[in-house]
Amino acid sequence: MKNNKTDFIQGNIACVEGAIVAGCKFFAGYPITPASEIAEHMSERMFQVNGTFIQTEDELSSIAAVVGSSWAGAKAMTATSGPGISLMQENIGLAIATETPLVIVDVQRGGPSTGSPSISLQGDTIQVKYGSQGEYQVISIAPSSPQEMFDYTIWAFNIAEKFRTPVFVMADVMVGHMREQVEYPEDYNELEIFDRKILDDPDSTEGRFLSTEVAPMPIFGNGFKANVTGSTHDEFGWRNVSDPKVMDNFIKKLTNKILNNKSEIIRTEKEYMEDAEVVLLSYGSVSRAALETVHTAREKEIKVGSYRLVTVWPFPEKEISKMSENVEKIIVLENNLGQIYPYVRSAVDGKAEVELLSPSVLGEFFEPNYILNKIKEAK
Amino acid sequence: MLKDIEHPLQKYIRPGTNYTTCPGCGNGILAQSTLRAIKNLELDFDNIVFVSGIGCAGWIPSPSFNTDVLHVTHGRAIAYATGVKLTNPKLKVVVFSGDGDLSAIGGNHFIHAARRNIDLTVICVNNRIYGMTSGQAAPTTPKNSKTTTTPYGNMENTFDLSDLAKSAGATFVARWTTYHARQLTKSIAKAIDKKGFSFIEAISQCPVHYGKVIGMRNDAPSMMKEFKSKSIHINKIDSLSNESSDDKIIVGELVNENEKAELTDLMQSLRTEVGTDG
Known part of the structure; x- marks a missing residue:
């Protein structure tokens, strides 16, 4: 953690420091303007805090590795811009379907297509909501300053862990590249840091998926024999792609997990x-x-x-x-x-x-x- | 009583699963070879994570293997497995992939995982066709073959997946066919045991969708007999002329390197070196 009380830093750097305070131990990313500073700073910081950084071969791989990492028990994150989000969308759908807590930072730039890498645009507001196939809900937070890049990245991890779902931090060129004073917490111990609920017993008959109260996660390597699939499944992960009732339950539980908890998530x-x-x-x-x-x-x-x-x-x-x-x-x-x-x-x-x-x-x-x-x- | 006798590999199967494949499919041989390898290594099954993507091969571990299984998007199994392994290097991570999943849509992840030499075991079930979607051409489909998407014959060249893995930096590469179940079992055990990127190419039969391409529709025994007759061990390759080797399947352990540093080890050393505030 930072010992100094303040820093004069870029929003992208503040985001990294916030992630570390939140307990992030895994970052996978691919270079892209205007988000590259996040990957660069992560490549230095992650190994200092006993974490992992990997520069992947593309953004599909970044988000896939982040999902894998989260199932192996880490708080995990990636950062990109609109073109990277476009590439990630199929695997973001899998993260939602498998109820995988993770944070995706989107430092938005001008689009469509390659667009203008260093011109700010709020162009991805809808693509993060509806970019992957099927019916689902996402959580997205929109910071407006480097201070909020720090604070809201912590908050993003907290609600991702709490609701076992991907959370978007929707920055843009202005917020990501802006330099301003950032105040660090007086006492890190007083910060509220939320960790996911993990299944406590391999023999538990409690469901592992699809609860609007958020099911405990059967993290890999604990003898839970987790059965995790992006296909339509029931509360125990059993695939069923022929019964519309199972699909109805699958979609509604995932969406209601977010919608029933709106009062806790929404901030104005x-x-x-x-x-x-x-x-x-x-x-x-x-x-x-x-x-x-x-x-x-x-x-x-x-x-x-x-x-x-x-x-x-x-x-x-x-x-x-x-x-x-x-x-x-x-x-x-x-x-x-x-x-x-x-x-x-x-x-x-x-x-x-x-x-x-x-x-x-x-x-x-x-x-x-x-x-x-x-x-x-x-x- | 017969009903009291349990199959020696039954303990590895998730209760309540049915193994469903087309008649004559090679998946069962691959499932058994893998589980026998794990049994022979006396590994704790709870310490192994299986990751698979889309296609028939994805169903070998998922959901039937009674440990942690992660069944993901088409082509991306290696990318997901990378995140699992880097986060918890104590876990053995095994990827099952078909030839389409691994070398077409997922080709990029395959070569980069090999290049990184990350400790994963990737088992590719190469049936030379898209079986799940009923018989389209794959990057492994032999030239001139008539498939549902190459009705005039396949114009494209084929990938040699083992060569690709070798060139990209894999430290263990073995190719066998489903005819070589015992050799497969031994090589899979070596691959899982070895620290580094290990690749097993298992040439397998798809009697329903590839059998029809080569005039052996629904005829698994003939396909496997052909595997036997066409296979030649890597150690015997020198005795073949170039012309006669074209039609052959070169089998055996093609790469077995011990010198190359492995990625999770390198990362752990780095953490020790630069770690500050835990």
Whole structure:
């Protein structure tokens, strides 16, 4: 652990230090801009903390090795950008299906395709939710600063372990490459670190999969004789691909494990919402511009509030629905062409006006004045 | 009473599993050879993890072997196994893969695991066809063969998987056919016991989907007799002319190296050297 109290570091480096505090002992990755600093720093740090680093032959292999590592008992992580996520998607599906706790950091860049490696875009918001085949739910967290890259990587590991599922940390070029002061915990012993529940007895008749209460994990090498498959299976891992009832149970237990626990997973941050008439709804790096705009607006006595999704998935539709009852207008700020915008409209369901605002040039930082002018137009 | 007699390998089989293959499939021979090797080595079965991907070979360990089994996506078994092994090097990790799974969709993981010399045992069941999807051409399908995706004959050249493993850096490579069950058992035991990347290529029969390609539909005995007649031991290869060796299956232990450093050992040394705060 870091002995100094603060560092002036890049978001990507803060992410690595957060992972180590969380207990990460395995990192597999493949070089990609703008996430490579995470792999580079991990290659130095993992062996110092009795962990493992491997640079794999591709991203398919990175995520596969991370899943294997988690089943062998380690807290494990990979980091990449959009193209890497695209390559990982099939194996991310296997991680979800087999209920494997792990963390995937996506330092987003411009796309589609090779796109612009060092231009920031919130282009993967939907691809992490729906990129793999079939029906499932994911958890994703959107940090907005190097400090949050540190704090939220710890949190990502905690909820991955708690709910036995992959968790995405959705950074972007701005957050990953930004350098800011990061404060380390005063007392590491006081941090809440959650470790997965492991099956305690090989002869236990308790299920090992598919519980909305999260089944204990039969970690390899303990005589549990774990039967782990990406095929449709029951509570003990037995494959059954012919009975629709088994598939129904398989899909619903996996999704409800996340959806039934939304209140514990979802986090939002509200500023000046008490009397807000116009709301800036944002997530990730864009939230910084939203907050700055709110401060400027309040100086001019315009009643604007900031509503930030700290977790984007699972989507907080109930919270947004309730919030919308007391406001006139919600402006959805996204550094894309509106990936959560339809979800917000659906949640608001006519109770307030909903408008999308992308930056005037995609990939450029939102100018608070640009946002403020839009608010004034709206008034 | 006959019903009281238990098969000597029964203890390795997960209660409640049914071993299902097509008639005459070579999977049963491979399952038995592997389990006999483990029995002969007197290994604790709980200390072995089997990883397999998609295709008929994936069903040899999963779910039937009564230890930890991980059944993953097509082509990626070695990549998953790498994560298991690096995290807990005390575990023996054995990968089962078919020729399509290993050398087509998963070829990259295969050569890189060999290059790294990570302590894995990879057993490839090479039946020279995609059996699970009923008979498409594989990278191992002989030239000119008519399969469901090469109705005019296969135009492509074939991979020699053992040669590939050798060139990429494997420290133990053996090729046998299902006709050579005893030799297979011995080589699999050596492969599991050896620290480093070990590769077993088992030429196997798929009477249903490859048998029809070579005019031996549903005829496993003829296919195995052909394995016998076409096989020549590596030690006897010098006596063959180049022309007559084309049609042969070279069997035996092709690589057995002892000098090369193994990846998990190197990593453990590094941890000891640079470790700071546990």
